[in-house]
Amino acid sequence: MKMIDLRSDTVTKPSEQMRRAMMDALVGDDVYGEDPTVNELQEMTAKMFGKDAALFVPSGTMGNEICIKLHTQPGDEIIVEADSHIFIYETAAPSLLAGVQMFPLAGRRGLLTVEQIKKAIRPSAYYLPKTKLICLENTHGRSAGSVIPIDEIKKIYALAKSEKIKMHLDGARLWNASVASNIPVHRYAEYFDTISVCFSKGLGAPIGSMIIGSSEDIEAARRYRKIFGGGMRQVGILAAAAIYALKNNIARLSTDHENAKLFYSLLCNLKKIKINPEEVQTNMVIIDITSTGYSQTELLNMLKSKGVLFTPERDNSIRAVMHLDVCRNDIEKAAEIFCSLIR
Ligand code: TLP
Numbered sequence: 001m002k003m004i005d006l007r008s009d010t011v012t013k014p015s016e017q018m019r020r021a022m023m024d025a026l027v028g029d030d031v032y033g034e035d036p037t038v039n040e041l042q043e044m045t046a047k048m049f050g051k052d053a054a055l056f057v058p059s060g061t062m063g064n065e066i067c068i069k070l071h072t073q074p075g076d077e078i079i080v081e082a083d084s085h086i087f088i089y090e091t092a093a094p095s096l097l098a099g100v101q102m103f104p105l106a107g108r109r110g111l112l113t114v115e116q117i118k119k120a121i122r123p124s125a126y127y128l129p130k131t132k133l134i135c136l137e138n139t140h141g142r143s144a145g146s147v148i149p150i151d152e153i154k155k156i157y158a159l160a161k162s163e164k165i166k167m168h169l170d171g172a173r174l175w176n177a178s179v180a181s182n183i184p185v186h187r188y189a190e191y192f193d194t195i196s197v198c199f200s201k202g203l204g205a206p207i208g209s210m211i212i213g214s215s216e217d218i219e220a221a222r223r224y225r226k227i228f229g230g231g232m233r234q235v236g237i238l239a240a241a242a243i244y245a246l247k248n249n250i251a252r253l254s255t256d257h258e259n260a261k262l263f264y265s266l267l268c269n270l271k272k273i274k275i276n277p278e279e280v281q282t283n284m285v286i287i288d289i290t291s292t293g294y295s296q297t298e299l300l301n302m303l304k305s306k307g308v309l310f311t312p313e314r315d316n317s318i319r320a321v322m323h324l325d326v327c328r329n330d331i332e333k334a335a336e337i338f339c340s341l342i343r
Pocket residue numbers: 007008009010058059060061062085086089137139141170172173198200209
């Protein structure tokens with residue numbers, strides 16, 4: 001049975017053409033800065049985001065953690081959204097690697113307000129931690145890939161600047177936000193000191209993320225990448241996949257967004273589930289299954305036995321993610337299977 005895998009957009013396999021680009025890549029030792037394909041990708045990405053420099057790293061998690069490290073000192077505090085990847089899914093790495101305390105604020109679909117942040121910034125006193133960094137996530141994964149509006153980001157940035165606090169963006173799916181909002185990524189980037197983006201999510205590369213920022217921050221990031229064990233050698237093979245993805249797989253993200261809307265429309269009349277229509281903005285659908293009477297595990301196993309894979313999500317929900325390796329037919333089939341189990 002061919003499985004329809006909707007667990008994440010990380011599950012895609014590199015296409016024939018992407019593999020060919022990887023095979024043909026020129027390589028060198030990147031720890032010496034001598035890999036021409038990595039250098040090309042870094043320059044290309046920095047330019048796309050309107051920043052001085054960029055650094056190729058193995059994962060989105062490492063990208064975020066290096067950036068947190070370079071903006072802080074042990075004992076500092078960083079403001080994060082309570083449902084963010086950094087707070088929930090990075091195994092408390094900011095505490096371990098940067099020695100910082102995270103101050104989680106509950107957002108609305110990932111969005112923190114200026115008022116909330118104002119209250120959370122610590123006044124200056126020797127017995128309080130120093131607030132050094134605000135982290136945002138766009139799109140916001142735990143609200144099904146909702147887009148954080150740029151006008152709200154602008155307001156938070158103005159506050160951060162006036163308080164001399166740095167801004168970091170977890171932009172693992174910033175290209176989804178950009179395609180959905182029709183705002184180029186460099187406009188979002190204006191409001192952040194550092195940005196971490198992933199080639200291995202919607203863009204379909206097998207691995208790889210990029211940290212983007214000022215030359216000074218990227219120099220510091222290079223040291224921390226080495227310390228965190230992320231110095232890589234003939235990694236142009238992977239950079240070639242990312243270059244291929246940047247050239248070919250951004251505009252098509254709108255197909256994933258259409259598929260998410262289609263999936264929602266095929267499920268939304270089912271009485272026993274709840275989907276927040278305001279969340280269906282990019283490539284994910286989160287389904288509250290409380291009234292089905294099934295636990296997450298029971299329903300996930302039932303769906304799996306019929307050939308569809310989802311993941312467990314916040315509260316009593318399950319998540320479906322659209323991506324490059326599923327087509328409209330797969331989505332219709334997945335919806336049909338879901339409906340047959342949940343009527
Ligand atoms: N997200 C994964 C899981 O870890 C939850 C997924 O399937 O969505 N930032 C965001 C917003 C992410 O969603 C992820 C991965 C990361 C960072 C981390 O990227 P990697 O897995 O490359 O470390």
